Amino acid sequence: xxTKKEEKPNLFYILSVTVLTFVVPTVxxxxxxxxxxxxxxxxxxxxxxxxxxxxxxxxxxxxxQVKNPGFTAKVIFGLNGPESFPVLRELGFANICFGLxxxxxxxxxxxxxxSAFASGIYYGIAGIxxxxxxxxxxxxxxxxxxxxxxxxVLFIYFIKLV
Numbered sequence: 001x002x003t004k005k006e007e008k009p010n011l012f013y014i015l016s017v018t019v020l021t022f023v024v025p026t027v028x029x030x031x032x033x034x035x036x037x038x039x040x041x042x043x044x045x046x047x048x049x050x051x052x053x054x055x056x057x058x059x060x061x062x063x064x065q066v067k068n069p070g071f072t073a074k075v076i077f078g079l080n081g082p083e084s085f086p087v088l089r090e091l092g093f094a095n096i097c098f099g100l101x102x103x104x105x106x107x108x109x110x111x112x113x114x115s116a117f118a119s120g121i122y123y124g125i126a127g128i129x130x131x132x133x134x135x136x137x138x139x140x141x142x143x144x145x146x147x148x149x150x151x152x153v154l155f156i157y158f159i160k161l162v
Contacts, residue, residue: 009138010075020057021146025049046157054119055102058095065092075139120154123147
């Protein structure tokens, strides 16, 4: 059961997801453009979006889930018991792996399509799962919103390259 405390938005979670999903890729995209003269294209934006919204976000989330599965259990899903911790640690391992592919794609551009495909499916299914569950708190609703936005950007990127 979700308590009043757990219904409050977790500002650290919302801020960190916002920064990694929207702020960092946009700032680096614009910095890249103004410092190198690279044109403002969807491909250039996608490079930095995949690096940050997929790579950094999933890698850091994975580390957090492995070290502290209770955070994800309580803050995102409103679960109070430790029964879910082993599963959430395994989710953390998967997030670390997906995140590393996104990070490496900065140095290996041919990995971007792989990251967009696999992580796009992951974010899409996660977003659908949040929707079907009828999200119960602000943090989970925020996860739903950002998961679906990331899915959409990755889907467009993948479709443009195929």
